[in-house]
Amino acid sequence: MTAPLKHSASVTVDVALGDRAYDIVIGRDVLQSLGERVAALRPGVRTAIVTDRTVAKHWLEPTEASLAAAGVPTSRIVVEEGEGSKSYATLTEVSEALIAAKIERNDLVIALGGGVVGDLAGFAAAILRRGVDFVQVPTSLLAQVDSSVGGKTGINSPQGKNLIGAFHQPVLVIADTSVLDTLSPRQFRAGYAEVAKYGILGDEAFFAWLEKNHTDIFAGGAGREHAIATSCRAKAGVVSRDERETGERALLNLGHTFGHALEAATGFSDRLFHGEGVSVGMVLAAEFSAQLGMISSDDAGRIARHLSAVGLPTRLQDIAGFAQEGLADADALLALMAQDKKVKRGKLTFILLEAVGRAVIANNVEPQPVRDFLQAKLKA
Ligand SMILES: NC(=O)c1ccc[n+]([C@@H]2O[C@H](COP(=O)([O-])OP(=O)(O)OC[C@H]3O[C@@H](n4cnc5c(N)ncnc54)[C@H](O)[C@@H]3O)[C@@H](O)[C@H]2O)c1
Ligand SMILES: O=C(O)C(=O)C[C@@H](O)[C@H](O)[C@H](O)COP(=O)(O)O
Numbered sequence: 001m002t003a004p005l006k007h008s009a010s011v012t013v014d015v016a017l018g019d020r021a022y023d024i025v026i027g028r029d030v031l032q033s034l035g036e037r038v039a040a041l042r043p044g045v046r047t048a049i050v051t052d053r054t055v056a057k058h059w060l061e062p063t064e065a066s067l068a069a070a071g072v073p074t075s076r077i078v079v080e081e082g083e084g085s086k087s088y089a090t091l092t093e094v095s096e097a098l099i100a101a102k103i104e105r106n107d108l109v110i111a112l113g114g115g116v117v118g119d120l121a122g123f124a125a126a127i128l129r130r131g132v133d134f135v136q137v138p139t140s141l142l143a144q145v146d147s148s149v150g151g152k153t154g155i156n157s158p159q160g161k162n163l164i165g166a167f168h169q170p171v172l173v174i175a176d177t178s179v180l181d182t183l184s185p186r187q188f189r190a191g192y193a194e195v196a197k198y199g200i201l202g203d204e205a206f207f208a209w210l211e212k213n214h215t216d217i218f219a220g221g222a223g224r225e226h227a228i229a230t231s232c233r234a235k236a237g238v239v240s241r242d243e244r245e246t247g248e249r250a251l252l253n254l255g256h257t258f259g260h261a262l263e264a265a266t267g268f269s270d271r272l273f274h275g276e277g278v279s280v281g282m283v284l285a286a287e288f289s290a291q292l293g294m295i296s297s298d299d300a301g302r303i304a305r306h307l308s309a310v311g312l313p314t315r316l317q318d319i320a321g322f323a324q325e326g327l328a329d330a331d332a333l334l335a336l337m338a339q340d341k342k343v344k345r346g347k348l349t350f351i352l353l354e355a356v357g358r359a360v361i362a363n364n365v366e367p368q369p370v371r372d373f374l375q376a377k378l379k380a
């Protein structure tokens, strides 16, 4: 593991994908360099920024100023914030606005926002004129460590998460860590679940470092940039080896089979943010693995303890409104999981754990033990 960065340093992580390779530039104030980097990458290009209302309020003007200073023409498309914007309706809105702005095949879409904007704008770019390049400017912790990297783009269907989408890699990622200063504590925490995910699935030393340094990360110390860069390196490595998720990339889905079903069961609402669903999902995956005798209950408990220590939900009962509105029953949750993209010939695939730092892909998982496990957890 690398030594923590000095606060002011910026770091570049390469996503090695041959002729589609790109840089992730991480550091405080790197947003100021967006315009000159775009102009150098694509001389003469025109751009359209897609963002949401909250992000626009804080970060649209500095983004436009950087592009203007480098002589890059731009227009803006502002959508509602929240998971509800990963919808057919908002995709139509963004696509029509890009067409109206006369964004041509050689122009660039710029996704300025969290994972919702990144997934939505990236997908709109993937299908506009059969494919326009795009730049990710992630503004949430979650987007800086996960969603802006790797090219998964898409929207939700009422029947499940990310069911309509495309692989479409960005040509550049600019992760300015100072923009996280305006993110709400709950959203920051939700993003932290995906940071912890990299430790839990493949890097025990990083997880141990997070256990010691999480306070510094939350407080905005130098550990924050280190955690973001380490996460990006982990994701870039996996994506460069398995871009289309034919194998190893599925490990990045740790906690997501449960988590996505929980997000769908709570109506993709503010009851449960994506990162919060991943937190509960990772604990469920660890406990299910322990029940199967794959991981020690000590290790499963260690994961739950750390996520709980930073204030993330770890049990179904922690989901907002559980006591008042409840959740779907075990059969309904299982039905939602049947739409998971890792399902093969109707059989569930889970990412399970053998230890902290050792995740495995389990194909052909029988539904009955999962159902019984969920039923017990709903009653716990
Ligand atoms: N494509 C991928 O590989 C991938 C990976 C992980 C998650 N995702 C997707 O990402 C989405 C979740 O992303 P998210 O957690 O960033 O949610 P989000 O995009 O909804 O952003 C969270 C909230 O924070 C606000 N916000 C963002 N940046 C801000 C800033 N700097 N200051 C103030 N407010 C800010 C947004 O307006 C929003 O209300 C989910 O849809 C999930 O499925 C995709
Ligand atoms: O990049 C990946 O691969 C991931 O699985 C990262 C996840 O954190 C992310 O939520 C992703 O969108 C989930 O992918 P999906 O294929 O299950 O929709």
Ligand SMILES: [Zn+2]
Binding pocket: 146, 194, 256, 274, 278
């Ligand atoms: Zn995720």
